[in-house]
Amino acid sequence: MAKSSGKPQRPKAIQPKGFRDYFGDEVRARRAMLDRITNVYEAYGFDPLETSAVETVEALGKFLPDVDRPNAGVFAWQDEDEAWMALRYDLTAPLARVFAQYRNDLPTPYRRYAVGPVWRNEKPGPGRFRQFYQCDADTVGAPGMAADAEISAMLIDVLEAAGIERGDYIVRINNRKVLNGVMEVVGLLDPNDPDAHAAQRGIVLRAIDKLDRLGIAGVRALLGAGRKDESGDFTDGAGLSADAADLIIGFMEARGNDAAATIATLAGLVEGSETGRSGVQELEEIGTLVSAMGYGADQFVIDPSVVRGLGYYTGPVYEAELTFDVLDEKGRKRQFGSVAGGGRYDDLVKRFTGQAVPATGVSIGVDRLLAATAALRAGQNTASGPVVVTVMDRARMADYQAMVAELRNAGIRAEVYLGNPKNFGNQLKYADARQSPVAVIEGSDEQARGVVQIKDLALGARLAANITTNEDWKAQPAQMEIKRADLVSEVRKMIARAG
Incomplete structure (x- = not known):
């Protein structure tokens, strides 16, 4: 055994895996971006809210899609009184706790925006960090689709305020109720026993959410027996029959030439499901309201392939996608992709109060949006020193x-x-x-x-x-x-x- 020298060991000057440091211009760029986003939020009448970075594990719940990581994807520890606490993984779960705690003092509907870092105990990778900034806006206590239409319109305004020009983005809107209707039709969702087949439904949701990366063939494999990736790792599939997988694929490919055609196709897919029928009607209403506010088909679209990964969404979901090309790490052209998303989560506050409280909101990935605007400004002079x-x-x-x-x-x-x-x-x-x-x-x-x-x-x-x-x-x-x-x-x- 080697003898210790007795000298104190110097710590290594290295950040933890999955984290990074931000310097002058990066910090200033984020601050300027947050100002542009929150100015839009303020214009829509939302008020700021700051919550602590730490919540109880009980308050956060278990809604992260990356369920294979320890602590269901959160950084958690046990306090001296044996209560479990964790770093927040998003800004929505703390909002649900705040509204439940202060509901007698807050106006209803309660409209708030929040800005800050969140932490995910996920496997890091290129461009994927365990700490990142979000900038959210949510309305709690508004049951109608007007709140969802407003969030969709505001998301469009945020993108343009951030410097993304029309034609370089699209806001895609869907409804989880429609997907739930499809699940009912294929036998994966029983309204009388919502916990049945929960694991299969989770696999289906994650598979659909990977459409952009895996394509139809990859998603179909995950709907069936499973899929082996390029590294040789095998991911178990949902085990659906070929007919059931065809119906799910049909749902994902239901987008037509216009909103009316998409709505008609979706209505046919969920025939016999009251949940699905309600979701289709809500989608139609949102489309009508967003159009009435002056936004066109080049800014938003009804798109059934949008499902969002988090498990607490109960109705409309939305995603902002940037459509211009960038080069990946191998020099290949690809679209930039999603920079924001959200949806309706009517059951999140109910966990605390026992009473259903409607809520809907959007979360913008600030670091992703900054990377997008940097890609658009590539080659321009951005000197800002003293x-x-x-x-x-x-x-x-x-x-x-x-x-x-x-x-x-x-x-x-x-x-x-x-x-x-x-x-x-x-x-x-x-x-x-x-x-x-x-x-x-x-x-x-x-x-x-x-x-x-x-x-x-x-x-x-x-x-x-x-x-x-x-x-x-x-x-x-x-x-x-x-x-x-x-x-x-x-x-x-x-x-x-x-x-």
């Missing part, structure tokens, strides 16, 4: 701080270089690393003449790549001498010129 005032004489730090104060008071982000000023080149390298648009330079000669030099760093980089002659440099100087009194106005012009 103006850097360089230090030519350490004894004149007060003068440099005065410059920075002037710039900040004028609303311009600015800082003094606080590192070792001996090497001026390192100061400019620092400014480049900070994505600074402008560097300010004032040595003793400039001070004596009442001037400063300002250097357009963004333009300088562009000119260096495209200009080869001295005449070209003179035509578009990246550095200029200005009067000290004109510092703020000239820096503002240079920032504007840099875009």
